Amino acid sequence: MSELLIKDGRVIDPANKIDTVSDVLIREGKIAEIGSVKASGEMKTIDAKDKYVVPGLIDLHVHFREPGDEGKETIASGSHAAVAGGFTSVACMPNTQPTIDNEATVEYVYRQAAEANLANVYATGAITKGRDGEELAEMGQMVRGGVVAFTDDGTGVQDSGVMLKAFQYASMFDKVIMQHCQDDAIAGNGCMNSGYQATVLGLPGMSPLAEELMIARDLLLVQQTKARYHVQHLSTKKAAQIIREAKQQGIAVTTEVSPHHLLLTEDCCVGYDTNYKMNPPLRRQEDVDAMRQAVADGTIDCLATDHAPHLSSEKELEFFNAPPGILGLECALGLYVKALIDTKTIDWPRMIAMMTHIPADILSIDKGTLAIGADADVTIIDPTSPWQVDVEKFYSKSRNCPFHGWDLTARATHTIVGGEIKFQLG
Amino acid sequence: MKKKSSSKDFVWRRKHLLGLKGMSADELIHLFNTAEGFKEISQRSIKKAPALRGKVVGNLFFEDSTRTRTSFALAVSRLSADIVEFTAKASSLSKGETLRDTARNLEAMGIDMVVVRHKAGGAANLLSQCIDACVINAGDGYHEHPTQGLLDIFTIRELRQDIKGLKVAIVGDIAHSRVARSNIWALHTLGAEVFLVGPPTLMPSAVSQLPVTVCHDFDSIIGQMDVLNMLRVQFERIGSPVIPSLLEYSRLFALTEKRMEKAKSDVIVMHPGPMNRGLEIEGTVADGPNSTVLRQVSNGLAVRMAVLFLVNQASKLPADERIDS
Ligand SMILES: [Zn+2]
Ligand SMILES: [Zn+2]
Numbered sequence: 001m002s003e004l005l006i007k008d009g010r011v012i013d014p015a016n017k018i019d020t021v022s023d024v025l026i027r028e029g030k031i032a033e034i035g036s037v038k039a040s041g042e043m044k045t046i047d048a049k050d051k052y053v054v055p056g057l058i059d060l061h062v063h064f065r066e067p068g069d070e071g072k073e074t075i076a077s078g079s080h081a082a083v084a085g086g087f088t089s090v091a092c093m094p095n096t097q098p099t100i101d102n103e104a105t106v107e108y109v110y111r112q113a114a115e116a117n118l119a120n121v122y123a124t125g126a127i128t129k130g131r132d133g134e135e136l137a138e139m140g141q142m143v144r145g146g147v148v149a150f151t152d153d154g155t156g157v158q159d160s161g162v163m164l165k166a167f168q169y170a171s172m173f174d175k176v177i178m179q180h181c182q183d184d185a186i187a188g189n190g191c192m193n194s195g196y197q198a199t200v201l202g203l204p205g206m207s208p209l210a211e212e213l214m215i216a217r218d219l220l221l222v223q224q225t226k227a228r229y230h231v232q233h234l235s236t237k238k239a240a241q242i243i244r245e246a247k248q249q250g251i252a253v254t255t256e257v258s259p260h261h262l263l264l265t266e267d268c269c270v271g272y273d274t275n276y277k278m279n280p281p282l283r284r285q286e287d288v289d290a291m292r293q294a295v296a297d298g299t300i301d302c303l304a305t306d307h308a309p310h311l312s313s314e315k316e317l318e319f320f321n322a323p324p325g326i327l328g329l330e331c332a333l334g335l336y337v338k339a340l341i342d343t344k345t346i347d348w349p350r351m352i353a354m355m356t357h358i359p360a361d362i363l364s365i366d367k368g369t370l371a372i373g374a375d376a377d378v379t380i381i382d383p384t385s386p387w388q389v390d391v392e393k394f395y396s397k398s399r400n401c402p403f404h405g406w407d408l409t410a411r412a413t414h415t416i417v418g419g420e421i422k423f424q425l426g
Numbered sequence: 427m428k429k430k431s432s433s434k435d436f437v438w439r440r441k442h443l444l445g446l447k448g449m450s451a452d453e454l455i456h457l458f459n460t461a462e463g464f465k466e467i468s469q470r471s472i473k474k475a476p477a478l479r480g481k482v483v484g485n486l487f488f489e490d491s492t493r494t495r496t497s498f499a500l501a502v503s504r505l506s507a508d509i510v511e512f513t514a515k516a517s518s519l520s521k522g523e524t525l526r527d528t529a530r531n532l533e534a535m536g537i538d539m540v541v542v543r544h545k546a547g548g549a550a551n552l553l554s555q556c557i558d559a560c561v562i563n564a565g566d567g568y569h570e571h572p573t574q575g576l577l578d579i580f581t582i583r584e585l586r587q588d589i590k591g592l593k594v595a596i597v598g599d600i601a602h603s604r605v606a607r608s609n610i611w612a613l614h615t616l617g618a619e620v621f622l623v624g625p626p627t628l629m630p631s632a633v634s635q636l637p638v639t640v641c642h643d644f645d646s647i648i649g650q651m652d653v654l655n656m657l658r659v660q661f662e663r664i665g666s667p668v669i670p671s672l673l674e675y676s677r678l679f680a681l682t683e684k685r686m687e688k689a690k691s692d693v694i695v696m697h698p699g700p701m702n703r704g705l706e707i708e709g710t711v712a713d714g715p716n717s718t719v720l721r722q723v724s725n726g727l728a729v730r731m732a733v734l735f736l737v738n739q740a741s742k743l744p745a746d747e748r749i750d751s
Pocket of ligand 1: 153154155180232233279280
């Protein structure tokens with residue numbers, strides 16, 4: 001009988017409203033006991049004194065690039081990056097080559113994930129075939145294959161009629177519809193936030209309106225159906241306000257925010273460094289402040305990295321031509337602490353909730369809790385050890401990360417998935 | 427004329443010319459004074475100076491621009507340097523080779539200076555970060571076209587004592603204009619008052635944060651202006667959502683003979699070229715007594731000689747005395 005005992009940590013399990021110094025006993029891959037547990041002879045023990053013991057972290061927005069772009073990331077390398085960052089479960093976006101828009105490709109993702117045998121990797125499926133915004137993908141077939149959500153991430157569904165049908169159709173399956181909110185007619189060929197820096201740098205700007213308009217539209221559409229709607233990578237002040245008001249009206253909407261939209265602004269683009277090119281683009285300081293405020297008041301439900309690996313050769317292109325997106329998994333925890341805990345925006349239990357049971361609820365997966373009998377996905381965090389982000393040490397295959405060289409404090413020391421230690425800080 | 431005074435002991439420190447934003451009045455004036463010297467050379471019977479003998483300059487044009495490319499090529503030869511022409515069609519530039527690859531190749535060829543024109547904003551900055559050679563921006567996206575801005579202001583300086591206090595209108599498609607941006611920064615630094623004239627659809631998103639006055643009614647301000655700089659309108663924007671029709675654009679913003687009646691009699695009429703006669707400027711105005719279009723072209727040569735000369739001087743300075751960005 002395999003047993004693992006985590007001794008003397010501060011156990012933070014927001015799903016069960018637990019925040020206390022305690023031991024956690026894992027038996028046969030499940031949480032067996034929380035309380036004072038005596039170590040017996042055979043038992044493997046981890047000393048978690050002065051550390052936090054939390055449900056395995058969940059990131060519902062990552063790009064693992066497989067199938068098709070294995071040079072950037074694979075499900076195996078991405079999973080390795082995930083557990084190194086303290087994440088036990090991730091949801092992969094379907095904008096791969098080919099698109100994850102059918103049952104066979106979904107099954108392929110799960111096969112690769114099983115082979116990697118590191119994190120719990122969940123597939124999401126495209127809303128429309130080939131993510132072209134025209135015909136609905138075979139949602140029912142993909143649900144059979146195990147998708148946990150639908151999204152055309154990388155692009156938003158432009159046609160309002162198609163989007164309404166998608167909400168109606170998806171409501172059959174109780175799977176959330178996630179949207180990369182971007183009205184292309186407004187966004188044009190914008191490659192950074194429209195505003196002062198875009199004007200000075202002579203780069204085409206993307207107006208915040210592109211994001212806000214699609215959110216507002218979708219909120220009207222989703223009310224006509226029984227679907228659940230999740231706004232991906234929220235980035236503007238007004239978008240946060242629109243969602244805040246929608247929640248007050250009881251509309252079924254949730255949203256997420258990335259580390260970069262909590263920490264960086266458009267001013268970072270001044271040197272044309274393509275590691276600051278993201279989509280949605282980095283906004284202004286008042287948007288960053290608004291994101292933190294929206295985290296504080298619960299408008300933003302969960303934290304998600306939008307981990308987006310790209311080849312160095314692509315990121316070395318001119319700013320306009322380089323692909324958007326940055327790595328997130330291996331430094332996200334420390335960045336969230338910097339953005340949200342150090343600034344006293346929220347406390348640790350709330351932050352852990354936003355990284356565990358809340359994203360689990362959005363995806364309707366049975367994760368994110370240390371309840372007795374639950375899968376033993378556990379992350380142990382050293383909340384105070386200083387460390388410096390070094391992209392050369394990342395397990396990800398890519399290196400596109402603007403946080404290289406940042407000094408952070410918190411990081412995962414052990415990542416346990418199904419009772420097995422998949423990562424241990426060495 | 428007080429133009430020549432301040433710059434005797436001035437040391438030019440910029441190894442690259444990437445843009446005019448952030449350039450000081452002293453730097454601009456030193457550059458203009460240097461250009462004046464080169465303009466005198468152009469008027470001699472032997473037009474060559476040996477300043478850059480033995481140097482190799484790459485003329486790297488990812489976008490077509492016969493005018494700017496030729497002007498730089500002539501400036502290089504006047505300074506006795508060698509020029510190597512790269513154009514998008516003639517070399518591997520169009521075959522997916524990145525700017526960085528190109529930079530490495532140029533470096534391997536032993537090129538000392540690169541003149542670069544590219545459709546992406548920031549291309550010259552990127553090139554300057556991955557090459558040892560001096561980089562001169564000959565226009566990058568909507569970002570900057572510093573030598574055009576310099577030659578425009580050099581031309582105004584020739585005709586007026588001082589830039590300070592002059593009212594300069596830049597008219598047309600400001601949003602997509604690198605010429606406008608370079609002019610705005612340097613004119614502002616030198617104390618001119620800049621007016622941007624055009625429809626709101628052709629203004630940059632953060633125009634209110636620029637040191638300018640925005641005006642959509644050309645007729646209401648034309649009488650106060652000392653300089654009218656008429657930008658080229660891209661034909662492909664006509665009939666797109668930004669300009670309803672050529673006729674409407676001309677009625678509202680073109681510099682016609684009729685509109686010239688409202689202007690000061692000695693107003694300076696400029697155009698960076700190539701002109702669309704009958705679109706943004708009427709032919710008779712372009713060829714009229716107030717037009718400096720041809721003077722701009724000849725001044726462009728002197729200004730580009732000055733730029734090549736100065737960045738080469740700066741490249742010989744020790745690294746801690748140089749400005750490399
Ligand atoms: Zn997205
Ligand atoms: Zn994404």
